Amino acid sequence: MIHFTEEQKMMQEMVRKLVKDKVAPRAAEIDETDEFPWDIAKVFGENGLLNLVLPEEYGGVNANNTTLCIVIEEIAKVSPACGLTVFTTQALLNVLVRGGNEEQKNRFFPKFASADKICAFVLTEPNSGSDAASIQTKAILDGDSYVFNGNKIFISTGEVSDFYLVFAMTRPGEGAKGMSAFIVEKGIPGFSFGKKENKMGLRGNPTVELIFEDARVPKENLLGEEGRGWKMLTEYGNLMRTWGAASTSLGIAEGALEYATGYARERIQFGRPIGSFQAIQFMLADMAILTEAARSLIYRASWMIDQGTESSSKIEPMVSMAKCFTTDTAMKVTTDAVQILGGYGYTKDYPLERMMRDAKGVQIFDGTNQIQRVIISRNLLGKF
Amino acid sequence: MAKLFGSETYARLSNQGMQIMGGYGYSLEYDMQRHFRDSRIITVSAGSSQMQRTVISRAMGLKVV
Known part of the structure; x- marks a missing residue:
């Protein structure tokens, strides 16, 4: 079901390396100081991540929905806060690309060619x-x-x-x-x-x-x-939840799962790694199942969007399911990951308490999970 | 993951389906009780949920004792 083009695989690899080198070492400090990381925004700009949806002549790659999902997911694995810079910037550009007229595109796009605008x-x-x-x-x-x-x-x-x-x-x-x-x-x-x-x-x-x-x-x-504002919001804005909140929280869940798995392999108690105990193995297995299911849901919804052939009544609930399921998954996975690290997980010396705090935010923003359930059930039952 | 998630989802949904239907769900006149009964064995047969979790955690590099 999940099929990435060569360009998308290259993008994924590029972003993965970039965030490992440039963002991961700064993630804890960015959280601690709560100061906007201008240095990271600059790096994102230089690597084309702020112009993704623009046409090539303006420094973009005409990114489709799936490409945006890939990029946000990779950034969010190490710092969802940094992913938000790309998310909100592409959110505006995406609406401009789809809903702007020629005069507006000609006027605004060149302003973004320098790749430093957010x-x-x-x-x-x-x-x-x-x-x-x-x-x-x-x-x-x-x-x-x-x-x-x-x-x-x-x-x-x-x-x-x-x-x-x-x-x-x-x-x-x-x-x-x-x-x-x-x-x-x-x-x-x-x-x-x-x-x-x-x-x-x-x-x-x-x-x-x-x-x-x-x-x-x-x-x-x-x-x-x-x-036309409401139509733009529902036609373009709602779809952004796939590469917005959903991909952000998928990244969070993956980051937490990877960290907790590594810890379970290394941490020795009772003379053996805690990962050798079935209690920990089953927690990690459940975390992996939810994360993989979330990934499938996001990329299926994104595939439907990129096909451009499915009706909005089919796509809309899929997007809401992806947002709701993935953010709930991130909350559960990060909470359990803190549990696996025990007292260490509760300290700021480890990244998991930050991931857990970040996960909570994504359940709320980009349309609360309660609103997503309203959308899903309305599609099942119709309006009363 | 597919076997475990699918079968446990069926079990959970048929349980909730019973609740939504109330007393009618418990009656043999409706199919929901059959779903509830059928789903119960699917989390056990063809590799129990616990065995699936063992397979998954082994694939994650965790040794099974």
């Missing part, structure tokens, strides 16, 4: 999380620009990003029909940053509040037409 995906508000159609940030057309007013919170890769994909209401009060999507550049008057969250995990990727006070965004930065 982006953020801006939807959540204080009163609109899972209920995304209830956002209140306004974007009202006035002359040549839209005037933005409102607050956004929990924005990953916030403040450090150069470009923001912002969902706002061009027709307030009309719910999904009144929502539109915009590209907003950092530095425009009236656009500022508020509170930075002090998070339990995924530290080093800033989660920041965005404040719009009469911020004027050129009307040419509207993606598609007014009122």
Whole structure:
């Protein structure tokens, strides 16, 4: 079922080596300091990981869904927080590639040719999380620009990003029909940053509040037409969960499983490796089963997306299953991995407590697992 | 992994299916009780779940004592 092209295998190998050399030695420090790793972002840029979905003339590789899954999975094995930089940047570019017009592509793509730009995906508000159609940030057309007013919170890769994909209401009060999507550049008057969250995990990727006070965004930065925002969110945004939260947590689970397996081989108790005890063997076997099942689910969903022939009603629940199952798997695998390392697993001298904290975050972001179950059951039962 | 995961999923789902159907699930008039009974042996036959875990952990390089 999982078939990678030669290019994808090369990409996987390249990223695997790159993160082992450049990211793994920094992962604990990035978590400890919670400072955005500009050095890593630079390395990602130099190796083409920030432009993946762009056409080749702009430094990209026209990455399809599966290629993005491969890249995020490999980065997340050592640092999910660093993977988020690639994720949110490709999230904006992906919507621009699919939903932008020719003028917008010609205007924005060259800005990314230098491969040092990072982006953020801006939807959540204080009163609109899972209920995304209830956002209140306004974007009202006035002359040549839209005037933005409102607050956004929990924005990953916030403040450090150069470009923001912002969902706002061009027709307030009309719910999904009144929502539109915009590209907003950092530095425009009236656009500022508020509170930075002090998070339990995924530290080093800033989660920041965005404040719009009469911020004027050129009307040419509207993606598609007014009122197309919800459609873009559901058509493009939902699919990103495969290479977003799902691949991130697959990487976390694989990283934890590999570490715990190595530890079980080396750690001697009662005169033999703890991996020789069936209690530990069965824990590791169960962790491996869940991880492999998660991998199958992600790449099957991704394959369906890349084929482009399946209906969205078939793809949508598959994506939700992949997100929900993989993040729950990462939570279980990391928790059990901490257990196998015992007291050491609970200390910051080992990476597993960090992986466990990171796993918890992915169960929540990119659509909570409760929302994923709503989507899955709605596809089984229809709407009541 | 496929044998273990598939059979244990069948066992869990048929158990939950019984619960969703309530008293009707327990009645021989409905198939759910048959699924519940059938699934119970599939986690034992053709290599029990425990044997599958032994095979998997051996493949992970852990010695079986």
